[in-house]
Amino acid sequence: MTQTQEPVRETSAPAVAPGRLYIGGGWRDAVAGRRRDVINPANGTRITTVAEGDAADINAAVIAARVAFDEGPWPRLSARERGDVLLKIAATLQEHREELAQLESIDTGKPITFARMVDLGDTVDHFTYYGGLAGTVEGATRSIRRPGFAYTLREPIGVVGAISPFNFPLILSTSKIAPALAAGNTVVHKPAEDTPLTALRLAELLTEAGLPDGVLNVVTGGGAAGAALAEHPGVDKIAFTGSTATGAKVATAAAARVTPTTMELGGKSAQIIFADADVARAIEAAVGGFVFNTGQFCMGGTRLLVHRDLYDTVLGALAEAATHVPVGDPRQESTVVGPMAGPHHLENVERYIALGEGRVVAGGHRLDIDGGYYYAPTVLADVADDARVVQEEIFGPVLTVQRFDTEDEAVAMANGTPYGLAAGLHTNDVARAHRVAAKLRAGIVWVNSWAVLDAALPFGGYGRSGHGRENGPEGLDEYLQTKSVYLPTD
Numbered sequence: 001m002t003q004t005q006e007p008v009r010e011t012s013a014p015a016v017a018p019g020r021l022y023i024g025g026g027w028r029d030a031v032a033g034r035r036r037d038v039i040n041p042a043n044g045t046r047i048t049t050v051a052e053g054d055a056a057d058i059n060a061a062v063i064a065a066r067v068a069f070d071e072g073p074w075p076r077l078s079a080r081e082r083g084d085v086l087l088k089i090a091a092t093l094q095e096h097r098e099e100l101a102q103l104e105s106i107d108t109g110k111p112i113t114f115a116r117m118v119d120l121g122d123t124v125d126h127f128t129y130y131g132g133l134a135g136t137v138e139g140a141t142r143s144i145r146r147p148g149f150a151y152t153l154r155e156p157i158g159v160v161g162a163i164s165p166f167n168f169p170l171i172l173s174t175s176k177i178a179p180a181l182a183a184g185n186t187v188v189h190k191p192a193e194d195t196p197l198t199a200l201r202l203a204e205l206l207t208e209a210g211l212p213d214g215v216l217n218v219v220t221g222g223g224a225a226g227a228a229l230a231e232h233p234g235v236d237k238i239a240f241t242g243s244t245a246t247g248a249k250v251a252t253a254a255a256a257r258v259t260p261t262t263m264e265l266g267g268k269s270a271q272i273i274f275a276d277a278d279v280a281r282a283i284e285a286a287v288g289g290f291v292f293n294t295g296q297f298c299m300g301g302t303r304l305l306v307h308r309d310l311y312d313t314v315l316g317a318l319a320e321a322a323t324h325v326p327v328g329d330p331r332q333e334s335t336v337v338g339p340m341a342g343p344h345h346l347e348n349v350e351r352y353i354a355l356g357e358g359r360v361v362a363g364g365h366r367l368d369i370d371g372g373y374y375y376a377p378t379v380l381a382d383v384a385d386d387a388r389v390v391q392e393e394i395f396g397p398v399l400t401v402q403r404f405d406t407e408d409e410a411v412a413m414a415n416g417t418p419y420g421l422a423a424g425l426h427t428n429d430v431a432r433a434h435r436v437a438a439k440l441r442a443g444i445v446w447v448n449s450w451a452v453l454d455a456a457l458p459f460g461g462y463g464r465s466g467h468g469r470e471n472g473p474e475g476l477d478e479y480l481q482t483k484s485v486y487l488p489t490d
């Protein structure tokens with residue numbers, strides 16, 4: 001994934017055409033002519049290459065998006081007409097669902113079963129949901145203190161710069177692109193450097209479905225391209241998903257021009273198992289919560305807090321379950337855990353485990369499978385509240401387990417990191433479920449479940465996990481601004 005030209009093995013999977021930049025409805029090479037290898041994380045082989053865009057390419061894409069916004073048909077369509085196009089996009093993506101799932105799986109290493117079900121399910125749903133919601137964008141009449149007619153208009157913001165991470169390339173780009181388009185904006189998308197393939201195919205399919213030229217532009221490239229987008233004066237709104245550290249840089253660049261931002265950042269989410277919980281159900285949620293997407297999941301439930309009475313039972317069951325999760329080739333339908341997305345992600349997990357914090361009760365090592373970047377699902381018991389493995393986002397298949405005695409203690413521990421993306425609790429006491437849900441400082445709380453997401457359900461962060469919301473009507477509001485109009489009648 002670097003640009004060094006060391007020889008790499010070619011992948012044995014079906015050929016993927018070399019990627020170019022998608023700007024103004026057409027393909028072009030990067031101005032500087034540079035390219036980047038795209039590597040299959042399941043075996044370290046090269047899938048293809050894509051253009052490596054930089055500031056000059058971002059500038060060209062912003063100009064194309066600007067022209068499409070200022071002069072093109074898209075913002076001038078009625079909201080319901082835009083909704084029709086989004087529904088057509090949903091139908092087109094549905095037709096290409098298997099092709100996109102295969103591409104997403106080979107690029108990220110995620111198991112094909114989940115790529116089909118989760119990634120493509122959510123991606124299609126973003127366009128279905130916002131296609132339906134588009135026609136609900138409307139202003140209001142207001143009663144004011146002087147004679148006249150006062151009303152509001154809801155308008156698009158302009159050119160949206162969308163920057164997405166490597167772990168859910170389609171989901172986390174379309175959670176921005178679908179509402180941004182529904183609201184009438186135009187978009188420049190900078191996908192993650194490690195996983196750029198579906199973003200390019202998506203742009204082509206959206207055009208086929210009827211999106212006018214220049215409304216969606218895609219510039220592949222690394223952090224330099226992302227930074228150029230964040231600081232570009234022609235961008236009216238930045239929608240970013242990624243790490244808190246990068247988010248802070250993007251927010252700083254945007255703030256210099258008073259550009260509004262949505263920040264979907266890192267997490268270190270806790271699941272609490274109370275003494276009255278359905279233990280089998282809680283363990284299933286706990287395992288899924290940290291191995292899903294090989295732990296490369298912003299909402300991973302990576303801190304498990306267990307009531308003292310259940311601690312040993314839960315720990316034993318977790319160690320057993322984690323050891324038997326099917327890890328291996330993402331192309332196999334039975335695979336639950338694939339490789340990590342790249343060698344640097346794997347090395348990062350190794351650095352955390354090497355700290356020696358806590359007691360390893362499962363995993364704690366790489367897995368040697370076909371030259372891929374595999375790490376065994378890992379459970380660390382008896383960790384301290386202030387341990388780095390408890391406080392910092394590891395972004396791999398690693399779960400820490402801690403014990404508590406009282407409800408207040410559990411809530412304090414769950415809220416005890418700078419993050420606040422998600423939280424969960426397992427209990428059969430209804431009053432406790434609502435009481436604790438209200439006290440948890442997180443953008444989403446799951447009771448007796450984990451990671452249930454839906455295009456209609458807003459998500460986003462408290463604290464260092466970011467600001468703004470994606471999904472739901474709230475996700476559409478992020479791409480609209482309000483104009484008030486007054487007309488005297490006296």
Ligand code: NAD
Pocket residue numbers: 163164165166167168172190191192193221222223224225226227228230241242243244245246247249250263264265266267297298299393395421460461465466
């Ligand atoms: P990252 O921050 O390294 O990169 C995210 C994107 O930012 C990439 O496209 C990258 O090229 C770009 N980028 C890098 N430097 C930049 C800069 N200076 N200016 C502008 N853009 C720049 O994140 P990642 O490793 O791709 O993704 C993992 C992180 O994303 C984790 O922290 C995870 O929790 C977070 N995440 C959050 C959510 C959420 O909804 N809150 C969802 C998924 C992932």
